[in-house]
Amino acid sequence: MTQTALSVSELTRLIKGELESTFPAVRVRGEISNCKKPSSGHLYLTLKDEGAQVPAVVWKHTAARLQTDLRDGMSVVAEGRLEVYMPAGRYQLICSSITEEGQGALQLAFAELLRKLSGLGWFREEIKKRPPRFPRSIGLITSPTGAVIEDMQNVLSRRYPAAALRLYPVKVQGRDAAPSVVKALRWFNAQEGEARPDVLIVARGGGSMEDLQAFNEESVALAIYRSGIPVISAVGHETDITIADMVADLRAGTPSIAAELAVPDSLELLRSLREHTSRQSALAMSKVQGAEREIESIRGSYAFNRPLNLIEQFSREADSFPERMRLTLNATLRDTLHHHEAALRHLSLLDYRKTLERGYVLVKKEGKVVTGGAALGEGDRVELSFRDGTLEAEIRGDLCSPG
Structure with a gap:
C-alpha cells in the first residue's frame, strides 16, 4: 500500500498543531547565549544546557516588563509556550x-x-511619621562608595546646606548587608541630643531582585518599623519596590529624590519669605492708610468736634458767670428786702399800740390781758393802758349784759 506523500507545509503544520497543543505552557531552566537586542525591541536568544539548546523569543511588550537585564551566560528560568516557526521549519x-x-x-x-x-x-x-520640615541633621545609611552618596551630597548642599549630613557606611548587597543596615538603624536611634538625626535615609542604587535582597529581609523591616526617627527609603530605581520601601515612613524613587524629600529648597524658602514679607508690608500699609482715613473722618465728624464746641461754650459761660452772679445776687437781695418790708408792715398792723391810738384801752388784771368782762368781778384791781399812759382802777358793780 502506497502512502500518500505530504508536502513540507502539511508536515510542518501537523507538527505545529501537535507540538503546540502538547506544550501550551512550559518552564525551562537554562543558560542564555547569543542574546540579541535589535532596534525593534524584541529579544532573540538561545537557552542551552550541556546536552541541548532551544531558540527563544521575547516580544517587545514582554521585554519592557522584565525586571532583569538579560545577558549571555546568565542562568535563567523562562516561562512560555512552544511555537513552530513554519518558514524555518523549527520550533522556538x-x-x-x-x-x-x-x-x-x-x-x-x-x-x-x-x-x-x-x-x-x-x-x-x-x-x-512625618519628617520635620527643617531638619538640623540627616543620617545617611548607604555604601560609602559609588554615585549614591555623591548625588545626595550634591542635592543637600544645593537645596539646604544648613542641614548636617552624617554617614553610617554599610554593605548594601550580599550576606552581611541586612545585619549591617540593621546595626546602622539601631545606632542612630541610640544617639541623644544633637548627635541624634532628625531624619534617616536608607539608600542604594538599582539592581536585580537578588542584589536588593537585603532590603526584603524581615530584620531590616523590623528595624525600620521600630525606628523612632522618621525613615526615608530610597532603594533601587523607581520601578523597584522592596519591603523596606513599604515599611518606611516615606518612599523615594531614587536617592536624589530622597534628599529632596528630606529637606526644603532654601531658594524657594527665601522667595516665599520675601513674598510673605511683601504681602505683610502691603497689608500693614493698607491698614495704616485705612486707619488714617478713619481718623480724618472722625476728626471731621460732629461727635468728635462736639466736645470742643462744648468747651468753647463753657468758656464763654465762665467768662459771663461773675456778671450773671452779681445780677442774680442783686435780684435776690431786692426780693429779700421787699419781703422784709412787707413783713414789717404786717407786723406793724399787729402792734397793740396802733390800736390804742384809735381810742381803745388795754385792760390787764394781775399783769394779764383781760379779753372779756366775765373775767372781772366787784373790787378787782386792774391796769388800764391808754395811748398816752396807764391808770389803775377798781371795778365797781357787775358786768352789765348788752341791751
Missing part, C-alpha cells in the same frame, strides 16, 4: 517571563513576607 520558545535562576524562591519569600507584614499593619499610612 515564546517567553512570557524570564527571571534569573534563584529569583523564583526570592519572589515567593517576598510575597510571603509581604502578606505577613501587611497583616501586622506595618504598611498603614496612619502610623507613618
Whole structure:
C-alpha cells in the first residue's frame, strides 16, 4: 500500500498543531547565549544546557516588563509556550517571563513576607511619621562608595546646606548587608541630643531582585518599623519596590529624590519669605492708610468736634458767670428786702399800740390781758393802758349784759 506523500507545509503544520497543543505552557531552566537586542525591541536568544539548546523569543511588550537585564551566560528560568516557526521549519520558545535562576524562591519569600507584614499593619499610612520640615541633621545609611552618596551630597548642599549630613557606611548587597543596615538603624536611634538625626535615609542604587535582597529581609523591616526617627527609603530605581520601601515612613524613587524629600529648597524658602514679607508690608500699609482715613473722618465728624464746641461754650459761660452772679445776687437781695418790708408792715398792723391810738384801752388784771368782762368781778384791781399812759382802777358793780 502506497502512502500518500505530504508536502513540507502539511508536515510542518501537523507538527505545529501537535507540538503546540502538547506544550501550551512550559518552564525551562537554562543558560542564555547569543542574546540579541535589535532596534525593534524584541529579544532573540538561545537557552542551552550541556546536552541541548532551544531558540527563544521575547516580544517587545514582554521585554519592557522584565525586571532583569538579560545577558549571555546568565542562568535563567523562562516561562512560555512552544511555537513552530513554519518558514524555518523549527520550533522556538515564546517567553512570557524570564527571571534569573534563584529569583523564583526570592519572589515567593517576598510575597510571603509581604502578606505577613501587611497583616501586622506595618504598611498603614496612619502610623507613618512625618519628617520635620527643617531638619538640623540627616543620617545617611548607604555604601560609602559609588554615585549614591555623591548625588545626595550634591542635592543637600544645593537645596539646604544648613542641614548636617552624617554617614553610617554599610554593605548594601550580599550576606552581611541586612545585619549591617540593621546595626546602622539601631545606632542612630541610640544617639541623644544633637548627635541624634532628625531624619534617616536608607539608600542604594538599582539592581536585580537578588542584589536588593537585603532590603526584603524581615530584620531590616523590623528595624525600620521600630525606628523612632522618621525613615526615608530610597532603594533601587523607581520601578523597584522592596519591603523596606513599604515599611518606611516615606518612599523615594531614587536617592536624589530622597534628599529632596528630606529637606526644603532654601531658594524657594527665601522667595516665599520675601513674598510673605511683601504681602505683610502691603497689608500693614493698607491698614495704616485705612486707619488714617478713619481718623480724618472722625476728626471731621460732629461727635468728635462736639466736645470742643462744648468747651468753647463753657468758656464763654465762665467768662459771663461773675456778671450773671452779681445780677442774680442783686435780684435776690431786692426780693429779700421787699419781703422784709412787707413783713414789717404786717407786723406793724399787729402792734397793740396802733390800736390804742384809735381810742381803745388795754385792760390787764394781775399783769394779764383781760379779753372779756366775765373775767372781772366787784373790787378787782386792774391796769388800764391808754395811748398816752396807764391808770389803775377798781371795778365797781357787775358786768352789765348788752341791751
